[in-house]
Amino acid sequence: MSIKTAITALSAILGDQLSLSKPDLEAHGQSESHFAPALPDAVAYPENTAQVAEIVKICNAHDCPVIAYGAGTALEGHTLAPKGGVTLDLGKMNKLLKINAEDMDAVLQPGLTREELNTELRATGLFFPVDPGANATLGGMASTRASGTTAVRYGTMRDNVVALEVVLADGRIIRTGSRARKSSSGYDLTALFVGAEGTLGIITELTLRLHGQPEAVSSAVCAFNTITDAVNAVICTIQMGIPMARIEFIDEDTTRACNAFSGTDMAQVPHLMVEFHGSDAGVAEQAETFGEIVADMGGTGFKWSSKPEERKALWQMRHNAYYACLALRKGAVALITDVCVPISRLAEAVEASRQDIAASPLQGPILGHVGDGNYHAMFLVEPGNNAEMKLAKELSNRMVERALKMGGTATGEHGIGMGKQDYMQAEHGDGWALMGEIKQALDPKNTLNPSKVVRSQPNNP
Numbered sequence: 001m002s003i004k005t006a007i008t009a010l011s012a013i014l015g016d017q018l019s020l021s022k023p024d025l026e027a028h029g030q031s032e033s034h035f036a037p038a039l040p041d042a043v044a045y046p047e048n049t050a051q052v053a054e055i056v057k058i059c060n061a062h063d064c065p066v067i068a069y070g071a072g073t074a075l076e077g078h079t080l081a082p083k084g085g086v087t088l089d090l091g092k093m094n095k096l097l098k099i100n101a102e103d104m105d106a107v108l109q110p111g112l113t114r115e116e117l118n119t120e121l122r123a124t125g126l127f128f129p130v131d132p133g134a135n136a137t138l139g140g141m142a143s144t145r146a147s148g149t150t151a152v153r154y155g156t157m158r159d160n161v162v163a164l165e166v167v168l169a170d171g172r173i174i175r176t177g178s179r180a181r182k183s184s185s186g187y188d189l190t191a192l193f194v195g196a197e198g199t200l201g202i203i204t205e206l207t208l209r210l211h212g213q214p215e216a217v218s219s220a221v222c223a224f225n226t227i228t229d230a231v232n233a234v235i236c237t238i239q240m241g242i243p244m245a246r247i248e249f250i251d252e253d254t255t256r257a258c259n260a261f262s263g264t265d266m267a268q269v270p271h272l273m274v275e276f277h278g279s280d281a282g283v284a285e286q287a288e289t290f291g292e293i294v295a296d297m298g299g300t301g302f303k304w305s306s307k308p309e310e311r312k313a314l315w316q317m318r319h320n321a322y323y324a325c326l327a328l329r330k331g332a333v334a335l336i337t338d339v340c341v342p343i344s345r346l347a348e349a350v351e352a353s354r355q356d357i358a359a360s361p362l363q364g365p366i367l368g369h370v371g372d373g374n375y376h377a378m379f380l381v382e383p384g385n386n387a388e389m390k391l392a393k394e395l396s397n398r399m400v401e402r403a404l405k406m407g408g409t410a411t412g413e414h415g416i417g418m419g420k421q422d423y424m425q426a427e428h429g430d431g432w433a434l435m436g437e438i439k440q441a442l443d444p445k446n447t448l449n450p451s452k453v454v455r456s457q458p459n460n461p
Contacts, residue, residue, distance in 0.1 A: 006064035028043050063445060243278065244371060246315075333383050335381055
């Protein structure tokens with residue numbers, strides 16, 4: 001049994017849908033973050049569920065790892081191949097299969113991206129709200145339990161995945177959930193696979209919950225002298241029950257980066273970026289109330305607009321913040337970490353993180369989806385500088401340890417992958433061992449995305 005034997009068998013059934021070319025291998029062995037390249041031995045491009053099942057069955061029989069791949073935007077090394085094997089690029093499985101407008105759901109293949117889905121939905125009056133920033137594939141978003149800028153109102157992928165079709169490690173095809181709005185029928189298998197990062201099965205079809213396009217949308221930006229004032233404004237907004245669609249935060253370093261990258265002229269202080277969804281009257285009232293909160297918290301420069309082009313420019317700037325921050329240090333790589341804490345501890349957590357970073361020689365811009373207590377830090381490291389990378393990991397570790405002590409989590413949305421396994425025992429205790437037992441039960445030969453999320457079992461190398 002070997003990877004080479006599996007690839008020979010796959011080549012016979014896939015033909016030119018299996019690539020061994022160096023550019024393909026390199027493209028699928030890279031990461032957007034700081035992880036070293038880890039290339040697969042081959043890349044398969046299936047076009048349907050039956051092909052995925054056959055590929056997985058062959059690889060499982062020959063002890064060949066299989067790594068599902070969407071758009072490659074995950075940040076914890078999820079799609080790298082540290083043990084080699086076959087990367088399963090699901091980009092050709094990108095069809096919107098059905099829109100059930102009356103039931104407000106859609107059935108689609110995993111390679112469809114969120115932007116492509118919303119383009120298809122424009123004429124229906126519906127949209128899919130989960131927005132992690134990157135134009136990720138929806139299968140990948142489900143696999144990492146993604147969230148993003150709109151989670152404060154619309155929830156995460158956990159809340160918006162209704163049902164799945166999944167290929168298991170032995171090639172069996174199962175369906176989880178149904179299109180019914182609720183069910184008390186057995187274990188919630190859909191929730192098991194959402195966030196499993198491709199370690200328990202390969203998602204080949206999704207049914208997603210849709211939402212009505214709001215009648216009116218308005219976005220706003222405002223500045224604060226301190227991080228604490230900005231975060232306290234968020235806490236007050238949440239506690240008052242104002243139905244915000246987005247509440248985003250950037251610190252002064254991120255503001256400076258965005259100004260340089262996107263050509264804006266914001267004051268170099270912390271900022272909040274918010275968005276309101278609803279009726280014309282409702283949006284106007286929400287904006288007015290939020291403006292009063294901003295003023296009470298010492299905020300300045302509160303500007304809001306309902307013009308689509310201005311809103312698009314604001315959120316494009318926010319989505320480009322990763323690249324803007326990278327540009328603060330020419331040639332740098334970023335160790336990116338995210339944590340999530342209860343809203344009541346958010347200001348304390350962010351301020352403590354800023355103090356740690358300020359006391360270090362590294363740049364570490366902070367930004368986040370503060371409406372749900374989730375924030376990110378980007379530590380800019382010189383490539384190959386082991387001392388700086390060690391320091392960046394120490395700073396990240398402090399953030400995580402602090403979040404766990406506050407009743408939070410090691411990652412609000414990036415996931416575990418290869419990068420955050422060291423924190424799982426502290427967060428989950430014996431629950432992490434139980435995750436390993438679930439992995440062992442569903443994938444005893446450790447075929448699916450090995451080296452991610454859980455540690456290998458003694459008989460599961």
